[in-house]
Amino acid sequence: MKPMTIAILMMMALGYLRAGSPPPREAIRLDGRVNYPAVSSHGGRLYLHLSIAARDFARSARKPLNLSIVLDRSGSMAEEGKMSHARAALHALINQLRNDDLLSLVVYDNEVDVLWPASPVGRRKEELRRLVNEVYPRGRTNLGGGLNEGYRQVGYNLQREYVNRVILLSDGLANEGITDPRRLTGIAQRQRASGVSLTTIGVGLDYNENLMVDLSEQGGGNYFFIENPENLASILRREFDELSSMMAQSVILELELGGGVTLHDIIGFQYHREGTKVKVPIGDLYANDSRELCAEISVPPGKGSLTVANGRLVWQGESAVEKTFPSFRTAVRYENDNAAVERERDWNIQAKGDVAVSTRAVKQAMEALDAGKTEEATRTLASARRDLAASPAVSQSGAAGAAIMAQEARLKSYTDSLTQESKDTRRVKKSIQFDNYQVQKKR
Numbered sequence: 255m256k257p258m259t260i261a262i263l264m265m266m267a268l269g270y271l272r273a274g275s276p277p278p279r280e281a282i283r284l285d286g287r288v289n290y291p292a293v294s295s296h297g298g299r300l301y302l303h304l305s306i307a308a309r310d311f312a313r314s315a316r317k318p319l320n321l322s323i324v325l326d327r328s329g330s331m332a333e334e335g336k337m338s339h340a341r342a343a344l345h346a347l348i349n350q351l352r353n354d355d356l357l358s359l360v361v362y363d364n365e366v367d368v369l370w371p372a373s374p375v376g377r378r379k380e381e382l383r384r385l386v387n388e389v390y391p392r393g394r395t396n397l398g399g400g401l402n403e404g405y406r407q408v409g410y411n412l413q414r415e416y417v418n419r420v421i422l423l424s425d426g427l428a429n430e431g432i433t434d435p436r437r438l439t440g441i442a443q444r445q446r447a448s449g450v451s452l453t454t455i456g457v458g459l460d461y462n463e464n465l466m467v468d469l470s471e472q473g474g475g476n477y478f479f480i481e482n483p484e485n486l487a488s489i490l491r492r493e494f495d496e497l498s499s500m501m502a503q504s505v506i507l508e509l510e511l512g513g514g515v516t517l518h519d520i521i522g523f524q525y526h527r528e529g530t531k532v533k534v535p536i537g538d539l540y541a542n543d544s545r546e547l548c549a550e551i552s553v554p555p556g557k558g559s560l561t562v563a564n565g566r567l568v569w570q571g572e573s574a575v576e577k578t579f580p581s582f583r584t585a586v587r588y589e590n591d592n593a594a595v596e597r598e599r600d601w602n603i604q605a606k607g608d609v610a611v612s613t614r615a616v617k618q619a620m621e622a623l624d625a626g627k628t629e630e631a632t633r634t635l636a637s638a639r640r641d642l643a644a645s646p647a648v649s650q651s652g653a654a655g656a657a658i659m660a661q662e663a664r665l666k667s668y669t670d671s672l673t674q675e676s677k678d679t680r681r682v683k684k685s686i687q688f689d690n691y692q693v694q695k696k697r
Contacts (some may be wrong), residue, residue: 286584289506289603301607302549310541320416324404332391339483362400363393372407398432425457442473451497459680474537499541504571507534512552512561521610522694548610605654607649639665
């Protein structure tokens with residue numbers, strides 16, 4: 255048994271590790287609604303809007319953290335004061351940690367060094383801050399090596415009583431060691447399945463935003479684009495606050511579709527099928543957190559009523575027992591009268607679905623921009639804006655119309671950014687992609 259593991263077991267025996275209470279059933283809500291509660295007897299295409307809401311609840315203490323900071327120290331971190339701001343942000347984070355939190359600090363350029371092996375912070379914060387101050391930019395960017403080492407450090411003390419996370423910060427391209435994005439995201443996916451999540455922070459304009467987004471998607475954490483390194487401290491503070499209010503880790507949304515119902519897409523989310531079930535990785539849930547997903551589905555012709563989908567949230571509890579609450583059931587009623595179908599349309603769900611479809615178009619535009627097809631990207635955004643303007647929800651009062659108009663304004667700003675020749679394409683791409691990421695994830 256590793257010495258550090260023995261130390262942790264001793265701390266647990268002394269009662270120093272406070273895991274906090276598991277959330278009660280009513281603390282997390284899951285709902286599924288369609289834009290057409292009544293559908294034509296001929297069937298048709300619908301939006302299934304899925305919402306998850308986690309409220310706060312009283313607990314004795316937050317869970318302890320098992321956290322690894324993986325910091326890029328390549329030569330480009332010397333530019334624009336990135337490293338000095340990174341040091342200041344890490345100092346602030348260290349000040350927030352409790353004695354029983356586990357921390358490891360990994361730095362990488364073309365080499366990977368563990369400055370602080372995974373261990374309780376204890377009363378050694380000054381020593382930690384001194385180590386951070388000794389990090390200076392140099393060399394190239396072995397991102398994969400740093401990421402693997404961060405996961406290894408968390409893995410030494412991997413327990414469900416902890417919040418287990420790696421935070422990866424980089425300002426450059428992976429140009430040493432593992433450079434294949436598919437291999438890197440595969441690492442994140444496997445580690446997520448074992449209970450370790452990953453947040454990625456891209457600093458400046460030279461990093462690979464597609465890779466950093468995909469890593470966070472596969473890793474189940476967050477993604478941040480920071481153009482101004484002065485904002486690093488606030489981002490790490492936000493991340494710490496979320497980790498401190500963790501309610502459920504590595505959450506999976508399971509959907510069971512009704513007979514004859516076809517799933518076309520869950521916009522902006524990865525999913526896979528296991529038999530008759532569709533599984534959507536959601537990531538971690540925090541207190542006062544909310545997520546919204548839009549599924550495009552088709553229902554078959556019929557009469558009477560039809561269960562469109564049953565759904566539930568699943569995650570592993572601290573005792574390794576699978577948690578399976580809450581759940582929902584959504585049904586539609588068949589109607590021969592088209593006027594009745596329209597009267598019952600849910601305009602808020604219609605608007606949310608139309609906005610979600612437009613975010614998919616934005617992603618397609620960014621793929622065109624990556625390929626150097628700026629005009630195609632501009633046309634795709636313009637087309638998405640026209641489609642939104644034609645949405646029947648745009649003329650509705652209240653939240654439905656407001657949501658359409660707000661997204662239409664975003665699309666216009668994206669298009670304007672692409673057509674201004676003075677703009678740095680790197681900045682435009684990262685800014686649009688990050689904004690679209692936040693709209694899709696409701697983050």
